[in-house]
Amino acid sequence: MNSLRRSDASLLGLLAILAATALFTPSWLMSLLAVALAKSLVALGLLLLLRAGLVPFGHALYYCLGGYVAGLGTPWLGIRDTLLLLALASLLSGSVAFVAGFLMRRYRGIFFAMLSMALSMILYGVLLKSQGLGSSDGFTVARASFFGVQTAGVGAIRSVYLLTAVVTLLAAWGVSRYLATAMGHVGPAIRENEVRVEYLGASPSRVIHMEYTASGALAGGAGALVAVLVGQVDPGMGFWMTSGEFVFIAILAGAGGIWGSLAAAFVLEGIHALAFEYAPQYWKFVLGAALLLLIVRFPSGLSSILKTRGKVPS
């Protein structure tokens, strides 16, 4: 219990720091931090699945869905309030994840990854084909508005940044509490030996289904936040390379629990931004090399979550 209380206190501390920085940081840095926070939100959801040994290579599906829902909420439903849009986006993404979960929970390993990627590319195809939604250009999303007060300019960025910080840290707190419960421990057990889990009376597919739904909702929320922050959504949000980024953050996070997810997102965004700045033509090289180094250098961060599955002892 002590470590949980310490974790809670640290989360509050981090929230305080992030809120304080909102007072004096320039808008570009807040933008960057907000995107990093949103990505760590997705990674938190992925953490749940990763602990069960499943790596979805198509979670950008929910991220993209959340973004589009937030964008369409205003013209189609007349909803202007950002909090409502956020809730709607998470709810809808979660529902889609719930439905997809019936299919996804039957698969493991690389097939889970590939099927999940196929689903996200189907959404990508649908969005690309819809001229009404702007196809590959996407469309503009209205700036944030809270309780009838429309924000603009730096205020818009600051408010979404604060909202993202609150939502992400709230989710981190939720996930940390979940991980301490009995069901939260089933995940690693599934990864370890699924058959024994069944014999012990728990249902792996049910747990996976629930965690998949939750992670879909979190990703949808993140998509909505980024949509309102950037002011634009486009099908690229659902492309498999976007999923790849999320997976990278989640894998990098490794055994660090929620803190790993937060730190990894910041590291990745930081490397990305620095690479863009100093090597605009070769940022991919810098990013790839850095990631390779991190994978090679931090084996324990990765393999303690994803140990080699089921090698028959000879």
Place this chain on the structure above:
Amino acid sequence: MSTLLTILIDGLIYGAWLFLVAAGLTLIFGVMKVLNIAHGNLYAIGAYVAATAMGAWFADRPPSFAAFAIQLGTAMVAGVVMGLVLERGVLRRLRGRDEVSLALATYALLLVLDDVIQFIWGTSAYPASAPYGLLGSSEINDLRFNNYEFVLLAAAIAVGLLLWWLLQRTRTGRCLAAIIRDPEMSAAMGIDVERLYLATFVLGAVLAALGGALTAPMIQVAPGLGAEVIVVTFAVIVIGGMGSIPGAAVGALVVGLARAATIHLFPFAEVFIVYAVMALVLAVRPEGLFPQAALRKI
């Protein structure tokens, strides 16, 4: 009826192209359990090297059959070099890690190689048209087909037969089968696992480069070459069963025919068809059409 024949021909051509690219990927996965996400880059490198070589050779000479020799030669050189560099330089350090970490390492390699390609060849486009018109064309079904595309078909069949012979009829093939089953036991039995891993990866790289080299005359070799290829190739090997060469062939055929049929009959659905087929196959056979037998720990 005649549409059916056209669909069949188009499907075979596209399927042949898919198989050429997918064969290496599925081989590498089958033996090393590495899903080489950077496979598209190896394909691209094969295409760039072939295009550069052909551009230089044919700058002052008329097109001739030497082009095919150049394609084969450059593909082998490019494949061997890249295979050695990647396997020894990166993959060896990650030996024994789980599938997903390895796949993510290859994703990082994809990013790195994208920029390496751009660094070497820049953003210009390289034509490689020398062999494209050499074989003339045939009139089938009131449509003219370029015979070069049938070369692709022939190459795919040749590669398929070569791989079959390699895996089923040679000692190396049997060693590979043993490694696929259980690397530790194979090593204990005296098989040089490390060397065979290297050989497998190099072979896969050569196949990818060959796919690129053979495709180069049909397209413009330009940035972004590998990106579209890799997604479709994944779908093919997942449909066929990852690690299975006959599976890759069947998967390539299925995807090729499905796509050709869609283009002729329902063109608006072209963007979905590959993923729809993949989702369909996985829904019915969760591990693909010809999955590798997997052992389960109880």
Place this chain on the structure above:
Amino acid sequence: MKFKSNFRWIAVASLGAAFLFGATGAMAQTGKVRIAVVTPLTGPLSVVNGPGQNAARMLAEAINKGELPAPYNTGKGLGGKEIELIFLDENGGNAKQVAEFRALVERQGADAVMGFGSAATCVAIAPVAEELKVLTVMSTCATPRIFEDGKYEYVFRTTGSTTMDSVALALYAQARMPAAKTVGHINPNYALGQDAWRDFSAALKAVKPGIEVVAEQWPTPGSGQYAAEISALATKRPDILHTSMAGADLEAFFTQMRPRGLHERSKIYAPLLELSMHRMGAQIPDGVVFTARGTNGLFAPKSALNDWFTTHYQSRYKDAPVYTAYQYTNTLLALKAAYDSAAKAGDTGTPALIKALKGRSIETPSGTIRLALGNGHQAIQDMAVGEAFFDAAKKTVSVRNAMRFPAECVNPPEGIKSEAWLASGMAGRKCDGIVAAK
């Protein structure tokens, strides 16, 4: 406790990164004009925007040295100040683009931004540029949505929109192919392709009512394998075949269809062929109808400025300049004109530049461009359409049967959206002054 030491390592690295960020941010404002060029440096769009980037560099140097011919021989630099170009890669997703744009303007400080090769980025960045109050002059992206869906004070565009392409091609078809009855298309399945087909088919139906669409193909952008699509199109044999494919995709398509004779069964209308023409050289299929997003490239009217531009570009980059090169050049010339004019009044602040640029007519290697739409922010220019062929005698690609259309003939009038204008049959177009070559 490995996790704790990792976390510490990460914390140190983040602090280091923050320091690096801060370091570059503290760059003092020198007496130069910093122009940020947002352009695809990597990825598939880099092939067509590369010439633009080259032209930008060439022009910036020429401006700094004061080597431009009339009417730009007004001394070195922009209003006397030297240009500094900063390049930003337009690749990596909208969220990244917007964040980088903000960082660029707020941290490094940019006096003006130009470039923009992708419509998605344009649409995303226009409102941000307006919010940050930075002068933004779009050079290449051509979606009509920018000034039709929004009003901007700080955003300009020195190139015409894609509407021009579609209308000009339709009018060309009306003039030169009166007997055509069927039309088909193969367009890449994303916004550019979808909009191009929508506009072209609307324009064509307006001038040739009764024309029938017999074949549609929507290949994935970047696919590169078109054998099946070519078979399908060859079976249907439309009289006119429209394709807005560009760059590597178009070249692959042409390479694959040429031995199969698709261009002999159908007349191909490829508006974006100009970007690939010179590269294809003798491989170019004979008689493809094309345009150059304005009177650029082979359609450029003869002038001292154009001669200077093409000679210098050719000798420096060993290649003929395609229309993206003209577009980036036109932006820099527009900026030069605005700066010179504002400098004469003694004030080169952004509001003064905006006033100087609004509604301006600018002399360029492509002829005159006028910022006549979007309340003085959106450019229009004359349009030309012709057939491409390889001149074996001169060993170069050339154009024949060219037709020239005045700007008001192929652009919607002020205040009317392109889509609505096309649906109404291009009502109100002023087409006196169409010139047809023999």
